[in-house]
Amino acid sequence: MASAATPTGFSLLRQSTTTSRTRSSLLQLSPSSSSSSSSLSFRPATLRRLGFAAADPLLALTVAARVRSFGAGNGARGVVSMAKKSVGDLSGADLKGKKVFLRADLNVPLDDNQNITDDTRIRAAVPTIQYLIKNGAKVILSSHLGRPKGVTPKFSLAPLVPRLSELLGIQVVKADDSIGPEVEKLVASLPDGSVLLLENVRFYKEEEKNDPEHAKKLASLADLYVNDAFGTAHRAHASTEGVTKYLKPSVAGFLLQKELDYLVGAVSNPKRPFAAIVGGSKVSSKIGVIESLLEKVDILLLGGGMIFTFYKAQGLSVGSSLVEEDKLNLATSLLEKAKAKGVSLLLPSDVVIADKFAPDANSQVVPASAIPDGWMGLDIGPDSVKTFNKALDTTKTIIWNGPMGVFEFDKFAVGTEAVAKKLAELSGKGVTTIIGGGDSVAAVEKVGVASVMSHISTGGGASLELLEGKELPGVLALNEATPVAVRPGGSGLGIPMGLHTRLSPSSEDEGTPKAVGSHSSPSLHLCSNGPGDFPGPSSRLYRTAAHSLHLVVG
Numbered sequence: 001m002a003s004a005a006t007p008t009g010f011s012l013l014r015q016s017t018t019t020s021r022t023r024s025s026l027l028q029l030s031p032s033s034s035s036s037s038s039s040l041s042f043r044p045a046t047l048r049r050l051g052f053a054a055a056d057p058l059l060a061l062t063v064a065a066r067v068r069s070f071g072a073g074n075g076a077r078g079v080v081s082m083a084k085k086s087v088g089d090l091s092g093a094d095l096k097g098k099k100v101f102l103r104a105d106l107n108v109p110l111d112d113n114q115n116i117t118d119d120t121r122i123r124a125a126v127p128t129i130q131y132l133i134k135n136g137a138k139v140i141l142s143s144h145l146g147r148p149k150g151v152t153p154k155f156s157l158a159p160l161v162p163r164l165s166e167l168l169g170i171q172v173v174k175a176d177d178s179i180g181p182e183v184e185k186l187v188a189s190l191p192d193g194s195v196l197l198l199e200n201v202r203f204y205k206e207e208e209k210n211d212p213e214h215a216k217k218l219a220s221l222a223d224l225y226v227n228d229a230f231g232t233a234h235r236a237h238a239s240t241e242g243v244t245k246y247l248k249p250s251v252a253g254f255l256l257q258k259e260l261d262y263l264v265g266a267v268s269n270p271k272r273p274f275a276a277i278v279g280g281s282k283v284s285s286k287i288g289v290i291e292s293l294l295e296k297v298d299i300l301l302l303g304g305g306m307i308f309t310f311y312k313a314q315g316l317s318v319g320s321s322l323v324e325e326d327k328l329n330l331a332t333s334l335l336e337k338a339k340a341k342g343v344s345l346l347l348p349s350d351v352v353i354a355d356k357f358a359p360d361a362n363s364q365v366v367p368a369s370a371i372p373d374g375w376m377g378l379d380i381g382p383d384s385v386k387t388f389n390k391a392l393d394t395t396k397t398i399i400w401n402g403p404m405g406v407f408e409f410d411k412f413a414v415g416t417e418a419v420a421k422k423l424a425e426l427s428g429k430g431v432t433t434i435i436g437g438g439d440s441v442a443a444v445e446k447v448g449v450a451s452v453m454s455h456i457s458t459g460g461g462a463s464l465e466l467l468e469g470k471e472l473p474g475v476l477a478l479n480e481a482t483p484v485a486v487r488p489g490g491s492g493l494g495i496p497m498g499l500h501t502r503l504s505p506s507s508e509d510e511g512t513p514k515a516v517g518s519h520s521s522p523s524l525h526l527c528s529n530g531p532g533d534f535p536g537p538s539s540r541l542y543r544t545a546a547h548s549l550h551l552v553v554g
């Protein structure tokens, strides 16, 4: 069985390098358990340095009270460190008139007529853009869309301009390129508080190769860098990692922080049983994740285009379904590993097949072992839905990435919609439900249940890699925040185990769209992670995200 996930790699806590640990218990402190208001002796300057004051003064005071209460009541010594510098740490003086290269993930689904079918990622990018505009920056907004090979008109970012302009309340200017003299001219003519959207950065192959010369060209457009592209933070590309070598400071945007804040907390100490549902079509990038998931989860449900590689590996015929031939051995070893680990790995027992990849294809439901030649599996079948629902009923935490079928075609949307509805029902019963990935989120939006999920993540692959315990290159590359001393001296809290405090605001507190990263209202949690988490002799307080503090006591 899976052991609890280690925070290493989820967390930005540099010293948390433990490899083994016991499951955590969670103690929630009510506001009344904090110190008295007389202990609110933090000065505004300290709060500002903590990065809380600008975002939410009340929250800042609450944090200060808690920090103070630990310090005063227990003699804890502490150093406050903002592990990664935040855009919220940059003031008007830092930003006014500055050219800011802002990398977002605006990789939204478009239909055949180039209409946006789900704008979650655009809405999620708005708080950081607005913050920069309000502070008089010139925003050079950059994103990829899809996986183009060279310049491909259908992957242009042009269709995003009207929605972006509408959400921001200003006319966004669009460049036809992402580097070069025309772009430079447009940048030079930008007034303070305006936004220039660059063309798809992936029109250059150098982007994904993280070519240093290309990164230098992108960086030369700006004075400083903000990465808010959580969905692409697991990619070391020129616009996510390379540019940080040439732009100082390089800081995290609000969405990136918010995603880390939620996901680090939720998946490092999941309520169990913990299930993952993995589907979609990015088989080669996600099948490798399954190996690590087997170390973390109790139940693993597979659907979407993922399953046919597993069927074929077991000697079944899969017709013309999506298969990654070079992953067949891996699929076999994953099945064996799941068995050895005692993880329930469930593959669909029946599938909906089609005679062509089209919305008007002929379809039928067949057992997974009976896919005829010339037919392809485009959805999971009704028996599988029943089995999956039964398994999900036993869980307390579920992370879902990748639709169960080609949900864009109504005929093949039933399995995905059934899972979305099941997760919505379970959310209402207190199960933690985390949905990640552009298409998975679009599916949940389509069913109209996004608002009831515990967390809607803008990154599928990125959230899975976090869950794996991997460090995200887009995050690692950002500048470290400056440590701030809280209270020198002292001898620790007198509690014989590592402590993490976690404090998170609700999404509304930040003016972030509700569908993105909803969370509980401000409260302080103490998570005792057992002796395995002892970080070392000193007590350290870290901020891992905009509104998250980690207090580690040795």
Ligand SMILES: Nc1ncnc2c1ncn2[C@@H]1O[C@H](COP(=O)(O)OP(=O)(O)O)[C@@H](O)[C@H]1O
Residues within 6 Å of the ligand: 279, 280, 281, 282, 283, 303, 304, 305, 306, 322, 377, 378, 379, 401, 402, 403, 404, 405, 406, 407, 408, 436, 437, 438, 439, 440, 441, 460, 461
């Ligand atoms: N059986 C299948 N065959 C081919 N494509 C599939 C299948 N099931 C799901 N898909 C496709 O997978 C895509 C989403 O995959 P992916 O990008 O991995 O998910 P996400 O964006 O949620 O991370 C959808 O466009 C969907 O049509």
Ligand SMILES: O=C(OP(=O)(O)O)[C@H](O)COP(=O)(O)O
Residues within 6 Å of the ligand: 105, 107, 146, 147, 231, 232, 235, 282, 436, 437, 438, 439, 458, 459, 460, 461, 462
């Ligand atoms: O859609 C994305 O990832 P996701 O489908 O894993 O959520 C991101 O925009 C990253 O895209 P990529 O997987 O082509 O690098």
